Amino acid sequence: MPIRQSDLLNSSVNRSFAGQSRPRVGQLTAFLSHSHQDALLALGLQEMLKKAGWDVYIDWQDTTMPATPDGETAFNIKVAIVRADWFLFLATQNSMASRWCPWEIGFADGKKAHDRIAIIPTADNQGNFYGNEYLNLYSSIDVAQHASGLALFDTRGNGTWVHNL
Template sequence: MSYLTFNKLNSMPQTIQKSFNENTQFNKSNTVFLSHRHTDKEAVKKAVGFLAQFGQKSYIDWLDHSMPSRTSSETADKLKQRITKSHKFVLLATPKSLESIWIPWELGIADGTKGLDRIAILPLLNNDRTWDEREYYGLYNYIEQVSDGRWGVFKQGQSEGVTLEQWFES
């Protein structure tokens, strides 16, 4: 099994990479809340395309015009509402995400409202085998690619999981 890398993401078909605007939305309950570091904007755009391959629309907070222009308790309240309303929660874990103060908070909200089965970590790495993760990420499912090229959702350390399509449908 291997993780998603920047090279894999960049080599995906242009139709996937260009689907960013079509696959973000704010009001549907089946939306995926995509937790991410704001400095990863280009990777986020491509990750939205990656998730769209599996029929998913992503909620991206910096595209939500109802968000305040400066972060505040109102920002936190709106994010909490969006996480609660979303169908699934995916954390885009890049090397820069370790610097985020919002990602751990968002993950905590998701943990308390979604349960473990509706949360997954999507590592996006420079190489597909190793990464510096937070210790508590091990509590959650991971999105990984299996040897036949399909993407799946797995509990840490387990080789059996479900396809990404199945996970999104559940």
């Protein structure tokens, strides 16, 4: 079941404002591929995953990134993708139309273990669903039915609570 974008927005509004910190030893890390037009959705997902014990990298929170995207930006993104334990793709109308997001998932596909790439499908308020283009290729992180919390589902539909990964 896709994550409702309204739930991500609510999580963004209710997020803790603790500053960026370095990941703790043993803490899972993830690179979040998303459209910058979906900044609030990205913050909401970051907060949800933070509550599950993850540290999520968002490029525009990185003070070492150039102000205007260029070759250095691409290099820094490559390094961040390789360094993270997971690659996550926040599927929205904006990310599907982005020039950067498909490039990022293509790069991750060549560098990360297949089971370390996950799609986060979303549904907007009009009932439009995003992420189905990739769901048969990669695992997905969704809201678990009949429970509250995020779960990782492999391509066969087997689920594991995100906080147990």
